[in-house]
Amino acid sequence: MSDLSNKHIVLGLSGGIACYKAAELCRALVKAGATVQVVMTEAAGQFMTPVTMQALSNRTVYTSQWDARELNNMAHINLSREAHAIVVAPASADFMAKLLHGRADDLLSLMCLARPIERVPLIVAPAMNREMWTHPATQRNMAQLKADGVHVLDVGQGEQACGETGDGRMLEPEEILEDLVALFQPKVLAGQHVLVTAGPTYEAMDPVRGITNLSSGKMGFAIARAAREAGAAVTLVAGPVLLPTPRGVHRVDVRSALDMQMAVAQNVDAASVFVATAAVADWRVADVAGQKIKKDDSGQLPQLAFVENPDILAEVSQSPRAQSGALYCVGFAAESHDLLNHATAKRARKGVPLLVGNIGPATFGLDDNALLLVDEQGSQALEHASKLTLARQLVAEIARRLKAS
Numbered sequence: 542m543s544d545l546s547n548k549h550i551v552l553g554l555s556g557g558i559a560c561y562k563a564a565e566l567c568r569a570l571v572k573a574g575a576t577v578q579v580v581m582t583e584a585a586g587q588f589m590t591p592v593t594m595q596a597l598s599n600r601t602v603y604t605s606q607w608d609a610r611e612l613n614n615m616a617h618i619n620l621s622r623e624a625h626a627i628v629v630a631p632a633s634a635d636f637m638a639k640l641l642h643g644r645a646d647d648l649l650s651l652m653c654l655a656r657p658i659e660r661v662p663l664i665v666a667p668a669m670n671r672e673m674w675t676h677p678a679t680q681r682n683m684a685q686l687k688a689d690g691v692h693v694l695d696v697g698q699g700e701q702a703c704g705e706t707g708d709g710r711m712l713e714p715e716e717i718l719e720d721l722v723a724l725f726q727p728k729v730l731a732g733q734h735v736l737v738t739a740g741p742t743y744e745a746m747d748p749v750r751g752i753t754n755l756s757s758g759k760m761g762f763a764i765a766r767a768a769r770e771a772g773a774a775v776t777l778v779a780g781p782v783l784l785p786t787p788r789g790v791h792r793v794d795v796r797s798a799l800d801m802q803m804a805v806a807q808n809v810d811a812a813s814v815f816v817a818t819a820a821v822a823d824w825r826v827a828d829v830a831g832q833k834i835k836k837d838d839s840g841q842l843p844q845l846a847f848v849e850n851p852d853i854l855a856e857v858s859q860s861p862r863a864q865s866g867a868l869y870c871v872g873f874a875a876e877s878h879d880l881l882n883h884a885t886a887k888r889a890r891k892g893v894p895l896l897v898g899n900i901g902p903a904t905f906g907l908d909d910n911a912l913l914l915v916d917e918q919g920s921q922a923l924e925h926a927s928k929l930t931l932a933r934q935l936v937a938e939i940a941r942r943l944k945a946s
C-alpha cells in the first residue's frame with residue numbers, strides 16, 4: 542500500500558516561478574499512489590505549460606471555468622466533489638488574497654470556494670518574494686486563511702529566483718508530500734508529547750577515534766514521524782546519523798550516551814510518552830585521551846579501560862512521573878534469537894509497560910523490519926513491513942493503551 546493509494550488529489554497551480562516544482566510534486570503524488578487532477582490559473586500557464594502537467598498526471602488539465610468537456614459546464618463543482626484534498630502549490634500572494642475574500646473569478650479560486658469544506662481539506666503552499674511574504678497584508682491573509690480552516694504550509698528559506706535571499710520559497714515537493722500524507726493519518730495522539738531517542742551513540746577514545754554501533758536510526762525516525770502524523774508534539778533525540786528530520790519534529794542532536802542522557806533529562810518533563818529506540822553504548826572509555834593516541838614503534842598496544850553508561854530508559858521508567866502513569870514508557874530490544882523470551886525478560890528488567898522486540902542483525906540499516914510487542918497481557922507480532930508502516934501500527938497501539946489506562 543502506498544501512502545496515497547485510493548486518494549484523488551486536485552493539484553492547483555497559481556502564477557509563480559515555483560510552478561517548476563509543481564511538476565515534481567505531481568510526479569511525487571502519482572508515485573505515492575494518488576490520482577492527480579491538475580487545475581491551472583492563467584498566470585500559472587505563463588510559467589508551466591498544461592502539456593507538461595498533463596503528461597505527468599496522465600489527465601488533461603483544466604484551466605477555465607467555461608471548459609465545455611463538463612456536460613453540466615460546472616467544472617468547479619465536479620472537480621471539487623471528486624477530490625480527497627485540494628493542494629494549491631504554488632499559492633501566490635495574489636491567489637491567497639483572493640481565497641481570503643472568497644473571490645471566484647477563475648476556475649481554481651471558484652473550485653476552492655465551492656469545495657465541501659467539511660470533507661475536502663484545502664492545503665496551500667505559499668511561494669513568493671521575501672518582501673511579499675513578510676508584507677503585513679500577506680501575513681494578515683495567511684492568519685485569516687488558517688482561521689478559516691485552510692492548511693497553510695510554511696515556507697522555505699534561502700536564495701530566491703529574484704536573486705534576493707530570505708523567507709518565501711515554496712517548500713520542496715517531498716516536504717509538501719510528507720505534510721499531505723500526514724494530513725490523512727488518524728490523529729490518535731493529539732494532545733500528547735512524544736519523546737523519542739534514536740540511532741547509535743558514539744563514545745570517544747581520543748579526539749579522532751571512537752566506538753559506536755550499526756544502528757541506523759531509521760526505526761526511531763519513523764516512530765517520530767508517525768507520532769507527529771498522529772498529531773503529537775514530538776522531540777527526537779538523535780545520535781550521530783545522516784537522516785533527514787521528519788517534518789514538524791523538534792530534533793536534538795547528540796553524540797555520546799551522556800549527551801543523550803542530558804538531552805532526555807531536559808525534555809522528558811514535557812513528555813507524556815517516551816519511546817527509547819536508541820542503541821545506547823553499554824560502556825564508554827574511562828579516560829578519553831586529550832590528544833590522538835599515537836602508534837609508536839615500541840609494539841605496546843593502548844590499554845583502554847571502560848565504565849558503564851547510564852541506562853537512560855531504566856532511569857526514566859523509575860521516575861515518579863512514569864511510576865504514576867503520567868509518562869508512558871516504551872523500550873526496544875534488538876536481539877539475535879529467542880526474541881519472545883529476551884523481550885519479556887527485558888521488559889521486566891527495564892520496568893516498562895511495553896517493550897518492542899526486533900531481530901537486530903536482520904534489520905540494521907534496512908527500510909523494513911518486523912516487531913514483537915510484549916506487554917503485561919502477552920505478546921503480539923507486527924508482521925514484516927516498512928519501518929514507517931510498523932511505526933504507524935506501533936503508534937496506534939500506544940494510543941490504544943493510553944486510552945485504556
Ligand code: C5P
Pocket residue numbers: 738798817818819820821822823850851852853854855871872873874875887891
Ligand atoms: O539493555 P538494552 O540495551 O538491550 O536495552 C535496550 C533498550 O534500553 C532500548 O529501549 C534502549 O534505547 C534503552 N537503553 C537506554 N540506555 C542504555 C541502554 C539501553 O536507554 N544505556
